[in-house]
Structures are given as structure tokens and as C-alpha cells.
Amino acid sequence: MNRDWETLLVEERTDRVVVTLHRPEARNAINARMIDELHDVCALLERDPRLLLLIGHGGVFAGGADIGELLHRGRDEALRGINSRLFERIHRLPMPTVAAVDGWALGGGAELAYACDIRIAGPDARFGNPEPALGILAAAGACWRLRELVGESLAKQVLLAGRVLDAQAALAAGLVIDVVPAPTLPTAAHELLDRMARSSAVALRLTKLVADAPGVHPLADDLAQAALFEGPDKQERMTRFLAKKESMT
Known part of the structure; x- marks a missing residue:
């Protein structure tokens, strides 16, 4: 994608796109410009599905939304769901997405x-999610998505009691897959993407689609599997697996 990025650093690779949130003067706070640019990234990945890695610049993922902009948003902006629509779009990208958070x-x-x-x-x-301390709520997905990720009790501790989850608490709750030393975080994130990239791209896409599908199982599972059973990836990969197994006996 040929464009000038103001709030992001974007690196395109064959199998993934690496996006660094880059507003060092504001702890990578998410402002309207970053929202627009992340929508452009989504458009790119919807046209050309690849894995996505999100990471923050300078030892911070994102210190929140831009409070200076939030102060001047009113009812109409809230109803537009400026942040929530973007985050839902990211959640529904065709290929898996990874956030590397330090x-x-x-x-x-x-x-x-x-x-x-x-x-x-x-x-x-x-x-x-300290939003209630600012007189608002976490309206861009945390009130329901965090409950799905860590359970109701812990979600309410974060949303209502202002609990901040450190890395070990996030790991214990299953919110993160691993905790690694900060200098190796980008490498570990890419190794995670490498592991996914070795899988069939179409199988990853359909697995994500089925895993996110609400209340349509097992029909969705059967239809997706039927498509994969007729595809070349299954034939090639299983034939290779069986040949390798046979050569080891």
C-alpha cells in the first residue's frame, strides 16, 4: 500500500502485515487519524488476506483513546461507534490477528x-479499563468481549473495580498465550505467526470463521469442512504427511 502513514509504521510481508502503533508523543494513544489509518490496514487485509501483527512503539502498546478528542465527542459520535466499529472490523478480518503487548x-x-x-x-x-473514572464506559468492546475472554468475575474486577491485569495475571486468566522477555517479544510474536503461516491459509480462514460463528454449529462446521475436504491443500498436506510417516517406518 503506497501511502504516507502518520500514526502507524506498516511493514508488508508475503504472509503477514506488521503494524506498529506510533504516536510516541502520546503513548500511542488512539486518535481519529489512527482510526482512519487502521481502517486502511483493514481494507488492505480484506482485499489481500494475510496474518496481522499489532505492536506498540517504545515499550507501550497504547495508553488509551485520545482523551483530548474524547472530551469533545458527544451523543452523535457515540452512536457512530467510532472505535467500536474499527475494533469489530479488526476482529472479523479473514486471517488470524496477534497483538504483542508490552x-x-x-x-x-x-x-x-x-x-x-x-x-x-x-x-x-x-x-x-479505567473509563468509569473519566465518566464514561468501555464502549468499544470491553464490556462484553473481556467477559468472553476471561470470565464474568474477572471482567467485572477490571471494568468496575479498576483492576489492572499485569502480565502474569493475564497469563493465568488465558488472556495472553505467553509472557516473554521484552527484548524478545517481537521475535516471539513472529514465531507465533510463523507457526500459523505453516498451516493451510484456507483452513485458517475457515477455522476462524467457524470459531467466531454464533449459534450455527454444527452446520457451519460441516459446511466449512466439506469445502476443505474438496480443496487441494488437504490432498497435498495429508499425502505429504502419510509419505513422511511411511518413510519413518
């Missing part, structure tokens, strides 16, 4: 991480 992921930053399929953390990662 440092603060607060408010909208946490909700952006929750919208990804998988999160991996550095030791200083902190997840929190």
Missing part, C-alpha cells in the same frame, strides 16, 4: 488488544 494497554488500547485473536505479552504488560 507496557500499558489501557482503555481503547486494551480494547484493541481484546479484539485480536491472540495476545502475547512482555513482562511489563498491563491491561486495564
Whole structure:
């Protein structure tokens, strides 16, 4: 994609797109410009499905939404769902998404991480939703998505009691897949994507689609599997597996 990015660093690879949130002057706070640019990234990945890695610049994932902009938003902006529509679009991208979180992921930053399929953390990662302290609620997915991720009790501790989940608490709750030393976080995130990239791309897409489908099982499972059973990936991969197994006996 040829464009000038103001709030993101975007690296396109053959099998993935790496997006770094880059507003160092504001702890990578999510402002309207970043929202627009992330929509452009989504459009790119909808046209050309690839894995997505989101990471924050400078030891911070995202310190929240831009409070200076939120102060001037009213009822009409709330009803437009400026942040929530973007995060839902990210959640529904065709291929898996990974958030590599070190440092603060607060408010909208946490909700952006929750919208990804998988999160991996550095030791200083902190997840929190302090919106009620600012007179608002976490309206971009945390009120329901966090409950799905960690359960009702822990979600309410974060949303109502202002609990901040550190990296180890996030790991214990299943919110993150692993906690790794900060210097190795990008490498560990790419290794995770490498593992997924070795799978069949079409199988990953359909698995994600079925896993996210509400209340249509087992029909959705059967239809997706039927499509995969007739595809070349299954034939090639299973034939290769059986040949390798036979050569080892």
C-alpha cells in the first residue's frame, strides 16, 4: 500500500502485515487519524488476506483513546461507534490477528488488544479499563468481549473495580498465550505467526470463521469442512504427511 502513514509504521510481508502503533508523543494513544489509518490496514487485509501483527512503539502498546478528542465527542459520535466499529472490523478480518503487548494497554488500547485473536505479552504488560473514572464506559468492546475472554468475575474486577491485569495475571486468566522477555517479544510474536503461516491459509480462514460463528454449529462446521475436504491443500498436506510417516517406518 503506497501511502504516507502518520500514526502507524506498516511493514508488508508475503504472509503477514506488521503494524506498529506510533504516536510516541502520546503513548500511542488512539486518535481519529489512527482510526482512519487502521481502517486502511483493514481494507488492505480484506482485499489481500494475510496474518496481522499489532505492536506498540517504545515499550507501550497504547495508553488509551485520545482523551483530548474524547472530551469533545458527544451523543452523535457515540452512536457512530467510532472505535467500536474499527475494533469489530479488526476482529472479523479473514486471517488470524496477534497483538504483542508490552507496557500499558489501557482503555481503547486494551480494547484493541481484546479484539485480536491472540495476545502475547512482555513482562511489563498491563491491561486495564479505567473509563468509569473519566465518566464514561468501555464502549468499544470491553464490556462484553473481556467477559468472553476471561470470565464474568474477572471482567467485572477490571471494568468496575479498576483492576489492572499485569502480565502474569493475564497469563493465568488465558488472556495472553505467553509472557516473554521484552527484548524478545517481537521475535516471539513472529514465531507465533510463523507457526500459523505453516498451516493451510484456507483452513485458517475457515477455522476462524467457524470459531467466531454464533449459534450455527454444527452446520457451519460441516459446511466449512466439506469445502476443505474438496480443496487441494488437504490432498497435498495429508499425502505429504502419510509419505513422511511411511518413510519413518
